Amino acid sequence: MLKENEIKVGDTHTAVLVEDLKRTQIVQYAGASGDYNPLHTDEIFTTQVAGYPSVFAHGMLSMGLTGTMLTDYVGDGALKKYGVRFTNQVWPGDTLTGKATIIEIREEDGSKVIDLMIETTNQNDIAVITGSATAAIEG
């Protein structure tokens, strides 16, 4: 868990979440999450029937990858809130970078917490996820 005297508003944490996203990782996520929508794993259905240029990642895969960056930063069991908007699709071959920025350090129910702004971008610097989180810290 982060310690109040070691952080300040404006601090950032950045991590590369995935490089050259493989279709197989999307399949892995489908199997683990239980979301077998063919739009994510079935190139033939997705291009010929649904009209997309290729399969694309589950939004929740991008949120999960971003969550890995987030918990690596704030520590295990520290998250109180985590929410995102899916602003652009993530395609096979994409490289994603996640960033969390501390925007406030405050008290909630008698404990210290931080509010974070979250953004995950692809290799073209386009945001695929924007969001926010709140995490407990050691006061």
Added chain:
Amino acid sequence: MAINKFLVEASHIMMFARSVGDANPIYHDEDYAKETDLGGIIAPPTFAQSSAQFDPDYFLRPKIGGEGWFGSGKEASGAKPSKDSGGSGGGAAMGLHAEQHFEYHKPVKAGDILSATTKPGNSWEKESKRAGKLKFSESVTEYRNQDGELVITATGVGVQTERAVDS
């Protein structure tokens, strides 16, 4: 949508953590995890989404001996999925997933037995140049543990688009 028994198991957590690129031992190493303050293996922050595995009617899973599947086989598309079952924890059942929010009330641990109930939230419409008319709808899922304690509140926002979006 209601899920009576969402068994939170260590092997499922391990596979889920792998799929989101998370090598943290708190998700797969019991010996490591029991020495931490949490006292055991916990679930990663978006794990609740996999409650879909425990929804018997989840429409984005091919059913055994069921009504067919809309993915490709001999043809590029098979049968249409039935649309009447709800979406576990999120917006996937309502088209594309626009937003997802989690509130964590207590850590979810391997060995927990969760139940979940979903209620519809707000709905609204927006015009988009890229995808035509957008219909947004919200669903709120409450996950409770075996002691009846609320552990996670998940709010998903789904969007139905008029046309495919290829950004």
